[in-house]
Amino acid sequence: MSEVLFMKGNEALAEAAIRAGLDAYFGYPITPQSEILEYLTAQIPKRGGVVLQAESEVAAINMIYGAAGAGSRVMTTTSSPGFSLMQEGISYIASAQLPCLLANVVRGGPGLGTIQPSQGDYFQATKGGGHGDYYMIVLAPSTVQEMADFVYLGFDLADKYRTPVMILADGALGQGMEKVTFPDYDPAARKIAKPWATTGKTPDRERNVITSLYLQPEKMEELNLVLQKKYNTIRQNEILWEEYLTDDAEVLFTAFGLAARIVRKTIQLAREKGIKAGLFRPKTVWPFPYKCLNELAHQVDLIQDIELNAGQMVEDVRLGVEGATPVFFHGRMGGMIPTPEEVLEKMEANLATVRGRNGRPKEDVR
Amino acid sequence: MSEKGTVVAEKASEMDLVYCRPESLLDVRMHYCPGCGHTTTHKILMEVIDQLNIQEETIGVAPVGCAVLAYEYLNVDMHQAAHGRATAVATGIKAVQPDKYVFTYQGDGDLAAIGTAETIHSANRGENFLIIFINNGIYGMTGGQMAPTTPIGEKTATSPYGRDKKTAGAPIDITNLLAQLPGTFYATRQAVHSANAVRKTKKALIKAFEYQKLDKGLCIVEVVSNCPSGWKLTPYESNEWMKEHMMTIYPLGDIKTPSKEDLLS
Numbered sequence: 214m215s216e217v218l219f220m221k222g223n224e225a226l227a228e229a230a231i232r233a234g235l236d237a238y239f240g241y242p243i244t245p246q247s248e249i250l251e252y253l254t255a256q257i258p259k260r261g262g263v264v265l266q267a268e269s270e271v272a273a274i275n276m277i278y279g280a281a282g283a284g285s286r287v288m289t290t291t292s293s294p295g296f297s298l299m300q301e302g303i304s305y306i307a308s309a310q311l312p313c314l315l316a317n318v319v320r321g322g323p324g325l326g327t328i329q330p331s332q333g334d335y336f337q338a339t340k341g342g343g344h345g346d347y348y349m350i351v352l353a354p355s356t357v358q359e360m361a362d363f364v365y366l367g368f369d370l371a372d373k374y375r376t377p378v379m380i381l382a383d384g385a386l387g388q389g390m391e392k393v394t395f396p397d398y399d400p401a402a403r404k405i406a407k408p409w410a411t412t413g414k415t416p417d418r419e420r421n422v423i424t425s426l427y428l429q430p431e432k433m434e435e436l437n438l439v440l441q442k443k444y445n446t447i448r449q450n451e452i453l454w455e456e457y458l459t460d461d462a463e464v465l466f467t468a469f470g471l472a473a474r475i476v477r478k479t480i481q482l483a484r485e486k487g488i489k490a491g492l493f494r495p496k497t498v499w500p501f502p503y504k505c506l507n508e509l510a511h512q513v514d515l516i517q518d519i520e521l522n523a524g525q526m527v528e529d530v531r532l533g534v535e536g537a538t539p540v541f542f543h544g545r546m547g548g549m550i551p552t553p554e555e556v557l558e559k560m561e562a563n564l565a566t567v568r569g570r571n572g573r574p575k576e577d578v579r
Numbered sequence: 580m581s582e583k584g585t586v587v588a589e590k591a592s593e594m595d596l597v598y599c600r601p602e603s604l605l606d607v608r609m610h611y612c613p614g615c616g617h618t619t620t621h622k623i624l625m626e627v628i629d630q631l632n633i634q635e636e637t638i639g640v641a642p643v644g645c646a647v648l649a650y651e652y653l654n655v656d657m658h659q660a661a662h663g664r665a666t667a668v669a670t671g672i673k674a675v676q677p678d679k680y681v682f683t684y685q686g687d688g689d690l691a692a693i694g695t696a697e698t699i700h701s702a703n704r705g706e707n708f709l710i711i712f713i714n715n716g717i718y719g720m721t722g723g724q725m726a727p728t729t730p731i732g733e734k735t736a737t738s739p740y741g742r743d744k745k746t747a748g749a750p751i752d753i754t755n756l757l758a759q760l761p762g763t764f765y766a767t768r769q770a771v772h773s774a775n776a777v778r779k780t781k782k783a784l785i786k787a788f789e790y791q792k793l794d795k796g797l798c799i800v801e802v803v804s805n806c807p808s809g810w811k812l813t814p815y816e817s818n819e820w821m822k823e824h825m826m827t828i829y830p831l832g833d834i835k836t837p838s839k840e841d842l843l844s
């Protein structure tokens with residue numbers, strides 16, 4: 214293990230990328246993640262690799278498309294409006310089955326919105342975002358340490374499945390400072406051969422073509438079936454989640470990323486009052502841990518979902534729970550962050566309703 | 580002639596051989612309309628790649644437009660880009676494969692409408708790759724709509740009363756625009772409608788690839804071309820029309836050439 218450092222989440226992510234063997238980074242400034250581009254423009258010239266400030270997020274994602282196609286380990290990062298601009302490119306990358314790492318350090322929206330933290334881009338991240346039937350593996354860090362850890366994991370998964378992987382963070386994780394350590398990781402040992410890459414057609418092989426165009430419907434469906442098969446393998450093998458105090462839990466909170474940190478404090482407050490509360494935190498929000506959540510759902514009186522949006526992950530929570538127990542949602546938007554006390558109050562009110570009578574309570578609305 | 584209509588090189592002695600398919604051009608039927616300039620440009624591009632013996636070191640980027648399927652014909656590693664983004668894709672490729680020859684092949688809609696920002700900034704950064712720009716003054720692939728390069732008064736599917744300068748603006752001369760930028764090393768406008776024009780275009784392509792070795796900046800070879808289908812003319816008529824209506828606003832010739840010092844330093 215290396216030394217313990219004190220860093221911003223954005224810097225930890227950037228540093229981890231270099232240590233993970235980043236070959237090229239293309240990005241465009243946007244708050245609250247510009248530190249990543251700033252860090253890399255300072256470090257990469259000294260430590261090797263390519264860093265380029267693109268003219269837009271549209272250009273950046275297409276530079277990623279080119280460099281990933283040419284076989285390099287590549288990353289771009291942005292925040293919400295920029296991520297919207299990248300969607301066409303991501304769809305191409307998913308279709309052409311190229312590995313790359315993307316990060317969205319989410320800010321409040323819609324529109325130009327606010328630079329304050331938000332989780333309002335969950336749908337965009339987990340349900341495709343761009344056009345066509347594709348998914349990305351989506352890792353949702355909850356600490357600065359995970360901002361770093363998920364970079365290594367993300368690059369490895371991207372290579373393993375030839376698919377774009379994204380880190381779904383938020384402004385608070387990007388800007389906040391915490392302790393972080395960087396694991397031992399040897400990029401040379403981890404990078405895999407990419408015989409499909411556009412590196413120049415040598416006589417021993419056919420030309421390599423990176424494309425997402427299939428004019429015949431039979432061929433287009435064939436590609437789609439390949440993608441769906443891959444997504445099913447990922448669903449089977451790559452689900453990650455964390456449970457906190459769930460063994461004896463009667464009340465289960467569901468939350469990801471920053472919201473899960475607030476909930477941890479709420480759980481402490483709840484337990485002080487004698488309410489056995491626990492947390493279920495997906496680390497991969499795609500693939501979502503439906504089954505594991507379903508098992509827990511049968512043991513608790515209610516699920517209280519907490520998000521920094523109008524209720525997005527709660528749809529996946531309900532899919533996982535399949536009606537086994539009532540699911541309540543509480544969220545704040547636009548950069549507002551609920552206090553642990555506020556969350557406790559909401560949950561207690563819902564618990565009283567559930568325990569007070571049978572059937573679904575009236576408040577079970579978004 | 581072989582069954583496919585190409586002369587088989589082996590059958591002719593070196594002396595007899597006057598015409599053959601370049602080795603780097605795949606022996607498949609192209610989808611381009613009869614008389615279309617894309618076909619000729621593909622062929623001479625691959626002749627140049629053969630002549631320079633750089634097939635193994637070349638990576639091409641195909642656009643969205645009629646040339647979207649260029650990778651079906653050009654026997655080099657190819658990357659098909661999103662509409663307008665070819666130069667961004669090429670920037671990414673060249674960044675991680677700096678020793679390779681990289682080119683984009685783009686139509687006027689791709690390069691000078693939806694991709695204008697990527698085009699200009701690639702030039703401004705002095706990206707060290709080649710843009711082959713097919714200017715046919717129309718959107719061929721989508722069925723003959725107005726392009727940013729369509730001449731004033733020209734009727735297209737989306738300018739049924741003729742291009743109106745007041746609403747659509749004047750046709751854009753993007754190669755000239757790019758030539759103003761210090762990052763552009765070589766800019767030339769050529770054509771492929773006659774044997775003489777083809778020879779000049781080949782020379783321009785050879786220069787452009789050779790300049791890439793110098794790492795001095797962007798090269799653009801514009802090819803003023805035709806679109807018989809979009810223009811609703813026969814191949815012959817389309818070339819006549821092109822001379823009268825296109826080459827008058829897009830005169831052929833070099834627009835920016837490197838000075839002796841540029842080439843030496």
Ligand SMILES: Cc1ncc(C[n+]2csc(CCOP(=O)(O)OP(=O)(O)O)c2C)c(N)n1
Pocket residue numbers: 643644645646662685686687688689690713715717718719720721726
């Ligand atoms: C984002 C996006 N917008 C629009 C299109 C539709 N489209 C395909 S080709 C094309 C125009 C191509 O014209 P040009 O670049 O001049 O090439 P040509 O076909 O004339 O060779 C358009 C608008 C697309 N594929 N993607």
Ligand code: SF4
Pocket residue numbers: 610611612614615616617645715719720805806807808809
């Ligand atoms: S539509 Fe026009 S540009 Fe396209 S192949 Fe036909 S003639 Fe050529």
